[in-house]
Amino acid sequence: EPIKLLRELGPSAIETELRGLSPEMGGDIRIMQSFLKMISSILQSKRDFDLAQAYLALFLK
Structure with a gap:
């Protein structure tokens, strides 16, 4: 599940x-x-x- 993967990553990896x-x-x-x-x-x-808000903010960046 993608959300589980994202939760395991650090901030820079999520942004990448x-x-x-x-x-x-x-x-x-x-x-x-x-x-x-x-x-x-x-x-x-x-x-x-x-x-969700944090992920969306990065996505829209």
Whole structure:
């Protein structure tokens, strides 16, 4: 599960992973969409709001 992987990584590794989602860095738009769906799911569960907010802020950077 992607969220479990992200929780195990340090801050710089998380930033690297999120930057790697973009097509310019070898990722794909569909992967970016999947990430946003994951964030949406976290927010809808009303758990880990701070975590989702932090990941989203890095993603939008």
